[in-house]
Amino acid sequence: MTSDQSHNDAVNQQAAEQTGQRQVRLRIDEREMRTSYTNAYRTNTTAEEVIIDFGMNLMTPAQQGGQEGQGQSQGEILFKANDRIVMNYYTAKRLAMTMSQIVRQYEQRFGELKLNVNERAKQGG
Numbered sequence: 001m002t003s004d005q006s007h008n009d010a011v012n013q014q015a016a017e018q019t020g021q022r023q024v025r026l027r028i029d030e031r032e033m034r035t036s037y038t039n040a041y042r043t044n045t046t047a048e049e050v051i052i053d054f055g056m057n058l059m060t061p062a063q064q065g066g067q068e069g070q071g072q073s074q075g076e077i078l079f080k081a082n083d084r085i086v087m088n089y090y091t092a093k094r095l096a097m098t099m100s101q102i103v104r105q106y107e108q109r110f111g112e113l114k115l116n117v118n119e120r121a122k123q124g125g
Contacts, residue, residue, distance in 0.1 A: 014094070036083050050092040055081040 038054040045051065062075040087095070107113060114120045 038082070040079055042079065042081065049086050049088060052085045052087075053081040054083045054085070055079055 036054065038056065040055055040057040042053040042055075043051065044053075056079070058078045058080055060076040060078055103113065
């Protein structure tokens with residue numbers, strides 16, 4: 001069984017579970033779709049929904065001088081939120097399962113993704 005075939009089987013199974021039907025035709029309208037890049041996110045929840053804000057972590061350089069006697073002050077990370085997605089918990093669970101599968105497949109092909117930046121820096125030389 002190819003990965004495309006197993007993916008299609010999984011999609012058909014998910015459709016059957018969600019609709020109670022065997023096959024569902026899905027049409028996708030991409031005419032108003034936009035593409036955004038994110039390197040950070042923030043989550044929040046209510047009793048009925050999951051809220052995810054996507055955006056960019058931007059480093060702000062340290063200010064020279066600072067207050068008297070303190071020398072150079074620390075840099076700062078600014079989270080610039082660009083997009084908010086609000087979804088119910090069923091959709092959030094399906095998204096979490098899909099993202100988990102995508103990352104697992106990537107790591108099987110290319111190796112483990114190290115989340116600790118210090119570990120990545122050591123690997124790079």
